[in-house]
Amino acid sequence: MKHAAQRSFEWCEGWGMAFGNYARVLRPRSIDELRACLQWAQSEQVPLALRGGGCSYGDANTTARGAVLDLARWNERLEFDPATGIADVDPGVTVRQLWQAILPHGHWPRVVSGTMYPTMAGAAAMNIHGKNAWKVGPLGDSILEFDLLSMRGELVTCSRDAHPELFHAAIGGAGLLGVMTRVRLKTKPVSSGELWVRAKRTRSLAETMQWMESRLSAADYLVAWLDCFAQGEASGRGVIHEARHLQAGEDAAPARTLSVAHQELPARIAGLFPKSEVWRILRWINHAPGMRALNATKHLLGEVEERQGWYRQSHAAFAFLLDYVPNWKWAYGRHNRHGLVQHQLFVPHAQALEVFLAVLERDRRAGHASFLGVLKRHRADAFRLTHGVDGWSLALDYKVEPQSRNALLAHLDGNTRLVLEAGGRLYLAKDAVIGMHDARRMWGDATLADFGALKRSQDPQGLLQSDQHRRVFGPAWEALA
Ligand SMILES: Cc1cc2nc3c(=O)[nH]c(=O)nc-3n(C[C@H](O)[C@H](O)[C@H](O)COP(=O)(O)OP(=O)(O)OC[C@H]3O[C@@H](n4cnc5c(N)ncnc54)[C@H](O)[C@@H]3O)c2cc1C
Incomplete structure (x- = not known):
């Protein structure tokens, strides 16, 4: 056990920093070490919360009880066959390790998140989606197989x-x-390390959605940033980014663009200001008036970007925009349970416009306008605890401060109601709010009971549990028993 448990107690928090606990952390790096950890947990009856890169925003990777089983350092084996495009990896291999290994062979992951730091097992456990979700589905649709070690x-x-x-x-x-x-998992062939990208500035949410809908068959990627402070007719205005792959032969220097060096995000802005310091500046405007001004400016600049027409951008720069400013989350405050929560609302196509407008309006009226809004198109999928819908998702970032924390969480509970009434779902990776009644509504009692039965067969003593599990699933299974 000693080799797998590096330190006794550590602070483990969700990526948004607003939720966390001290816990004993175990770090197995092989199947033998993992078995030793599970046997220890069983003999001592210690609950275990699994953790990968710690990139889920809320409390899915934290625990107030028991220990954290951190799989991130089990990350050495990364096998890739360029002939088939199939990768076979250790659980802790990150999205970053994956794209860096396969891009020089002319491949790119079929699904990536907005950050490159999740582990592949953590990404699979949340069934992550990318800016091409309507086209290729969530990550699970690209996974061929995985090995699962049960608590038995x-x-x-x-x-x-x-x-x-x-x-x-x-x-x-x-x-x-x-x-x-x-x-x-499967990856996809690419003939260049760059994408064609263009921006489209919109004046309302209806226009944003109509324009994206009209590009679904032509585009390879689509994502819209929304100005959540804009009111009235302008509510939901934003800037859409559309990207498509280069055709074979279009890139005059593929060996260069497919290199990892070509993808590296520059460390300085305009060659001068270190990006690692940008969060300090953002901290000074990390309040409603500052973010209102920043969002309005960004919308205005969208006009300039749109006029530029199609331009070329590396895959990494397009896919991992949020990694562009290192540690930007620190602008939300790093101590005393400050931070942010992200709430990602999935709503079927027919209801999405109405629900999102209602949420944006409700947020503004309550003084909780989201500092960042991101809209994506999705398709349904076949996974048990799916958050996927044939529709849209709106991811919203909210600032958490100790004095308004409870009011904010109660407010988000109200937004959850609007989503569920429209037949929508919430995403567990971006959740800190839902309760067992919401889970029953999202997935239905039959699905939850089936999942509960699988859980009992795999983990008879119920030792695998996170804070999120105790908030959502434990009570739901008790109610259904
Ligand atoms: C800036 C940012 C942008 C993001 N953008 C997107 C996006 O565009 N699309 C999207 O879908 N998500 C996005 N996410 C969320 C992120 O992709 C998911 O939360 C993902 O699950 C994180 O993986 P992780 O390795 O960090 O796992 P963690 O957050 O540590 O854990 C996630 C879940 O995986 C479980 N888990 C971890 N390892 C294992 C294992 N070996 N076996 C079984 N279960 C395990 C944990 O118990 C937990 O429930 C973003 C997150 C951030 C911070």
């Missing part, structure tokens, strides 16, 4: 053919059914 000590390979029920439940299952120890 059984290691099984899960795929669409072998243990399909576990395959569809553990992907998106928030680490509650077992530990993924290997992930095998």
